[in-house]
Amino acid sequence: MATRPGPGVTLDAFTDRYAQRTHGMTASEIRALFAVASRPEVVSLAGGMPNLSALPLDAVGKLTGELISSRGAQALQYGSGQGDPHLRELICDVMALEGIEASSEDVVVTVGSQQALDLVTRVFIDPGDVVLAEAPSYVGALGTFAAFQAEVVHVAMDDEGLVPEALREAIAAVKAAGKKAKFLYTVPNFHNPAGVSLVESRRDEVLAICEEAGLLVLEDNPYGLLGFDAPPTRAIRARGTDASGRSDSVLYLGSFSKTFAPGLRVGWVLAPHAVREKLVLAAEAAVLCPPQLNQMLVADYLSTQDWQGQVAAFRSMSRERRDARLEALAQLMPAGTTWTHPTGGFYVWVTLPGELDSKLLLPRAVTARVAFVPGTAFYADGTGRNHLRLSYCYPEPERIREGVRRLSTVLDEEVELRATFGATGPGRASRRQAESPSPDMA
């Protein structure tokens, strides 16, 4: 007699044929909830989508139309696997704003910086190799590391970013366990999800620790130009350089997704020369070349529009939303809740009081028409349940306040329930499998 599969069991006739790495690829449990959360009545504080309402769409449309009419035979054709040479020059100018001197020869244009993460991981990671990464870390990077069967070892952060002493200890522990660490993955500016930045005074030290241990630093910097209060901090990549501006220690990842438009999928990686060659070969095997139209559009945009003025407008919008968020949190969160105070970027990291479990609370929050990302998404080891990430990049300030109000109601109820009846859930800390990010969560 045939039996019905139990809940959550997928009948997959191909299971025996998949590669080993594929068995670690499972859809996030929270993915289904996000489908619900995309309904208009839900205030999503979950997504990392920039609010593009400030973009001059008519000007960008005109620019693109002219690009295709006048240079379409090039824009619609195959291009270089490394990326358009003119755009690579302009990317060097963008990086110079953070103190980086680089040759466009060492830049590889990628399909968003997610592809840069993928290529670097593909080139360096054998199954079982260790990646050191902040606790918490960007969910999309964790998904890529898992896709190549890396083991992620988390390193503690505090309000000043990655803790150098914790990094030293983690490196020693990995070595003592006989494992091979390949690189440190870090988001030094306006961290996703933690909302903190690596202070100036720690940057040289972090780099020195990695260099001494023979580790590369993978500096992922999508938010560097989105600081509210101060000019950009000098990049880690700007520090580990020789007289000619080259570095053999840092791979730097950048993106136009937060400063222009994510729908173009244009990012880049700046790498030591030898590594750059491998990345181009890997990129060609992956996609042949990035879309030429998108690259020429970004190049035209950078060359002809006041793009830095546009970034300033994005910053102002985010700042206003950040203020609304922090004000609402201060007014509404239950006692014992704490959160970070970001000075740029998109995210606030909230720590819940007592034993509250953000993953168990998410379905109730969605029912109450508010969505967030549970902290567990940002850890490779199943921890993070008493955290959650709130983004302030997309909704209007009034919606942000309303979202926080709805969230506070859910939290208040849970606090009260627990005070009355004790814990409502088992709080299992099951080891997290590779949860590939949905774009909502970028």
Next chain:
Amino acid sequence: MATRPGPGVTLDAFTDRYAQRTHGMTASEIRALFAVASRPEVVSLAGGMPNLSALPLDAVGKLTGELISSRGAQALQYGSGQGDPHLRELICDVMALEGIEASSEDVVVTVGSQQALDLVTRVFIDPGDVVLAEAPSYVGALGTFAAFQAEVVHVAMDDEGLVPEALREAIAAVKAAGKKAKFLYTVPNFHNPAGVSLVESRRDEVLAICEEAGLLVLEDNPYGLLGFDAPPTRAIRARGTDASGRSDSVLYLGSFSKTFAPGLRVGWVLAPHAVREKLVLAAEAAVLCPPQLNQMLVADYLSTQDWQGQVAAFRSMSRERRDARLEALAQLMPAGTTWTHPTGGFYVWVTLPGELDSKLLLPRAVTARVAFVPGTAFYADGTGRNHLRLSYCYPEPERIREGVRRLSTVLDEEVELRATFGATGPGRASRRQAESPSPDMA
């Protein structure tokens, strides 16, 4: 005393840190030559770039400008990891032209069909797994298979495409050797590089052989609508279906690179439902989502323009060039040279007389201002030296004739030299490493 590295030796300080798979990624020896071959004085018969001169650039520019002006907030934003739902519906209409019934739920939009190759390989291939593939095979697929450390076993073709009996024997040999074959990779229509098609009468048989052996068929079909003489042949995917049009045996890859514009990098894969889920997870780890702008542009183009009329125009151009190519070959090639007679697509596959070695001849050909791709690029095992691929997609007919004339001069000289002095080169059949394709060679 420090010694200088010998010629061809790269000092790469990262060698000890790369993943195993990276050691197989080496730049093709012919890559440097193609940099020379891109000079305007060289007639390139090497590239697989479609000639876009027939595209209505003003109309496409206008379409794109309006798309951004009116729907830019969506077009420039993150999209779905699986791809735009509207475009996926339209892709089903395109596939229906080859007899495929499919649900848009089972379509994944990719960054060109190269990314579809990459995702399928990533999901199915462990190091050492076998991929069966035609002899010769598309260089970009071989690069991807090598990047995931697959072992490629070539299967003979004749003028009617893949030889079923050779497929049976290859499957038996792989099994006898205790190896695990995962899929058959095939380009059934207007094969790249061989220029032949799998005849109707063999299609059911090839599918049945694979199904019996528990192999998937990876049907790569960028050229299916580019036949000169007849309507499209029914796809393999259209055969292995149940009553509702689903198939558990075939993964079908398609692309808009040859029917619209490669610079947009929009391709797709149609997969069995369970496999589709894995492909989406792999795609999200690789790039989060394909560029939304490009997908909406293709959707608008398909919906508002006479795209099939445009494909007919591309076909006429290619046909005229094919005729010029075949005529020039018949007039100019040295005795003993043979070639295929393609009825669609972009490529003629040439077999040289006697012991002529296309790889050794390429530098002389480039000096004589003509470029081709040596046959070795299309074999995973170092063979193919007495073949070369000539494309007829890009240059004008007059340039095609001139290119063939220059090539014939080089071949004639070599034939004469050999008649006088014997072989000029060692003819080493060194085992080929993973030669990632350059986009020129797509």
